[in-house]
Amino acid sequence: MNGRDRRRGNVLTIIKKELARLFGDRRMLLGTVLLPGLMIYIVYTLMGTFLADRFTAQTDADMRIYVQHMPASLADAFAEQPATLIDADGMDGAALRARVAAGDDAAAYVVFPADFDAAVAAYDVASGEPAPNVAIYYNSASVDSSGAQALVAGVLDGYEQRLANRFDVNAGAGPYDLATESDATGMVFSMLVPMLMLMFVFSGCMAVAPESIAGEKERGTIATLLVTPVRRSELAIGKIVSLSVAALLSGLSSFAGTMLSMPKLMGLSSDQLSAAAYGVREYALLLAVVLSTVLLVIALISIISAAARSVKEAGTTVSPLMLLVILVGITSMLGGGAPQQPLLYLIPLYNSVQAMSAILAFAADPLCIALTVASNVLYAAFGAWVLTRMFNSEKIMFSR
Known part of the structure; x- marks a missing residue:
């Protein structure tokens, strides 16, 4: 066998090995081959349907x-x-x-x-x-x-x-x-910003949580933390809060950029569409909803990361959650504005999108906002409890 044939054989061997690894790992196959196309199809289909409904007026006696x-x-x-x-x-x-x-x-x-x-x-x-x-x-x-x-x-x-x-x-x-200016601003911002904000929050959480938990498991450094005198519940809460701060800063930066660029995105002037239409009350309520949402999303991704054996596996496992986040975010494009039934604001993620939509449309109900923030914090606390139980499990934390 000459040198050229040997090199060709080496290349083919590597190709077979990598393809066998890809198609032999069901999680990787799902995350890299099936989910991207499925997500694009579902998201674009629903966006088209929702936008058509949003901008189609009533054609009956109610008009x-x-x-x-x-x-x-x-x-x-x-x-x-x-x-x-x-x-x-x-x-x-x-x-x-x-x-x-x-x-x-x-x-x-x-x-x-x-x-x-x-x-x-x-x-x-x-x-x-x-x-x-x-x-x-x-x-x-x-x-x-x-x-x-x-x-x-x-x-x-x-x-x-x-x-x-x-x-x-x-x-x-x-x-x-x-x-009025507030009418136009409220209509556009309440439709687009909640979806974008939820995606920005999720992206910020994804950037820090898998590396902090699954990454430490992969490197073996999580064992050092687990043998310290620190209680596992304290470790779980500390992880969630610290990761939430980093994710919140990322989300706020993205939010500021979105609010400032929205007039250009919609092809309108700053006189027709401006974030200045909102006051301190709206921004304070929005911050409370976003912060509680960050705690919830960090808790969810932290649990998934703790169950994963590596950062790559954590990213693949989180993909279905990403699809859910996108689908929930699109609900802000539905016509009719935010729902008025308080019980709907107990549904995780959906409550955050609808609460942000109501705030940005100048139609915030204090009870619904309070239910959203309180339920998100409670769900995050439950997530911290689940993460504590996972930290107590040697089978989970030392699986590599």
């Missing part, structure tokens, strides 16, 4: 559109639309605009000129005079209100094309979009 001076020429066209039309003649226009801005039962408020049909018939396009104007008041921060605006605009556009541009829509000084 209430108030119309003032409805012209006879458009009455039939509007009657065919999947919405409830309410005659606003004689109603207070300012009060209706306030209801639209507040996101109450009024999805949109449409005002036609009192003599719309006559004015349109008499209007001369070549005269250069302002055309009759139809005002549509809506709230762009509300999915239903935006849908109502699009519905009315669609009907008017179709009618305008038949009349050769004899009237305008929202051509005056306005404002017609009644959404």
Whole structure:
């Protein structure tokens, strides 16, 4: 056998050995081959579904559109639309605009000129005079209100094309979009930031926990800690708290970057979308939720790391938890805002996402936030107890 054949044989031997190791280890096969594709498929499918639901308005009688001076020429066209039309003649226009801005039962408020049909018939396009104007008041921060605006605009556009541009829509000084800066900020941030924040927290925990526990097991240095006079419960609590501090700093750094870059990400100016819309109360509540979430996630990853024989095995074993975190994070994109049922805020991880969503939407319920923080701390304490029991098990801690 010449040198070239020998080198080829050596390469093939190494390839066979590495492939046998990969396909012979079910955990590694699951984490490196199957899970990535499965995670991408599930996450992108659910994100597409949730985003479609989030930005699809109601198309039934629950969408209430108030119309003032409805012209006879458009009455039939509007009657065919999947919405409830309410005659606003004689109603207070300012009060209706306030209801639209507040996101109450009024999805949109449409005002036609009192003599719309006559004015349109008499209007001369070549005269250069302002055309009759139809005002549509809506709230762009509300999915239903935006849908109502699009519905009315669609009907008017179709009618305008038949009349050769004899009237305008929202051509005056306005404002017609009644959404405030806090409305727009709350809608965007409450949808995206909870998902991103949970993923950042998880990434920060993954960066420190496996190395601190599974890494010490792999190197054999965990034995030194276990033979010291320190109680195992104290060791477990110390590990969780110290790792939580490091993970929290990582998460806060990512959170700050996300909040500052969100306007650019959404293609909006800082006047339309700004983290400055939130006050000390919102940031304090957000910090409490994030801190309690870090404690919980660190406890979960620490338990998995303690059961693993190496850092690599810990990373592979944590992969299903990562998938769960992503799926739970996507729930912030669901329409309708955070749930109001207090019992739902006892569900681990889900409670954190919904609590952050409520805070960022300026709709935080003190009871729900308190339940979230308290339950997360209790779950983390239970995790510390489980970790203590694992530290007491020589079979677990000395398996390498």
